[in-house]
Amino acid sequence: MGHGEKDTTEITNPQFPISNPQSPIPNLQSSNIQGFIFDLDGVLTDTAELHYLAWKKLADEEGIPFDREANEALRGVSRRASLMLILGDKPYSEAQIQEMMERKNRYYVELIQNMTPQDLLPGAIALLDELRQAGIKIGIGSASKNAQTVIERLGIADKIDAIADGYSVQEPKPAPDLFLYAAKQLGIEPEQSVVVEDAAAGIEAALAAGMWAVGLGPVERVGAAHVVLPSLEGITWADLREQLSHVSRQKR
Ligand code: B16
Ligand code: MG
Numbered sequence: 001m002g003h004g005e006k007d008t009t010e011i012t013n014p015q016f017p018i019s020n021p022q023s024p025i026p027n028l029q030s031s032n033i034q035g036f037i038f039d040l041d042g043v044l045t046d047t048a049e050l051h052y053l054a055w056k057k058l059a060d061e062e063g064i065p066f067d068r069e070a071n072e073a074l075r076g077v078s079r080r081a082s083l084m085l086i087l088g089d090k091p092y093s094e095a096q097i098q099e100m101m102e103r104k105n106r107y108y109v110e111l112i113q114n115m116t117p118q119d120l121l122p123g124a125i126a127l128l129d130e131l132r133q134a135g136i137k138i139g140i141g142s143a144s145k146n147a148q149t150v151i152e153r154l155g156i157a158d159k160i161d162a163i164a165d166g167y168s169v170q171e172p173k174p175a176p177d178l179f180l181y182a183a184k185q186l187g188i189e190p191e192q193s194v195v196v197e198d199a200a201a202g203i204e205a206a207l208a209a210g211m212w213a214v215g216l217g218p219v220e221r222v223g224a225a226h227v228v229l230p231s232l233e234g235i236t237w238a239d240l241r242e243q244l245s246h247v248s249r250q251k252r
Helices: 048-062 068-072 079-087 094-112 124-133 147-154 177-186 200-208 237-245
Strands: 035-038 137-141 162-164 193-197 212-216 227-229
Touching (some): 094 147, 124 137, 124 237, 200 212
Parallel strands (some): 035 193, 137 162
């Protein structure tokens, strides 16, 4: 098989075990998709700035250099793993680590109290409403232990069928556990699920879970997703269904 040629035998997608490799690739049928699992920070709202301000305050207090560029690496990363990235190889005791995580969280919790439905990112509410009308289930798959509060502040709690958050599973993204937990809560199979994510670790987690992945942001960050979009602005369920059905066969 020459380089760049497409053939059904190249497809090794675990969700579609093709018993006869010569048979046609099962096209994505919109009717197969039963649910969407949205990441929260960076997808439905932009708390990255608030996380940054909280980490920055802590870093300043500790005399550790930290800036917005460094904050980018913390996107979708759990609280503990974020702190480890900020601390680098400086030695701290477990008690100090715990105290710093709690302190940063206090700063962050204070900041999210000011959130309102105005903090939903463009396109988010329209897509949530359209999906609900189409009978698609909606879950949240967020690494954050504050996801419940953020959802309430955003005023979307009544649109969400299940929440998988920082309390739901042990293994953080890029492990598939969080999204698998969310799909289970929604009562759907992984291959019936679409994950919408802004972080590389989240896309990796979605693919590891055997789900469809929609990445929001630059290709360098979320290029592994089946479909990459700049944001949810102007995106409809019909658009997405169309785009997913044209996914490059190589990616499946
Ligand atoms: P918390 P997501 C993630 O949320 C954030 O992107 C990440 O910056 C944060 O450290 C993590 O949640 C944990 O949040 O400290 O509130 O438990 O993108 O998975 O919705
Ligand atoms: Mg995120």
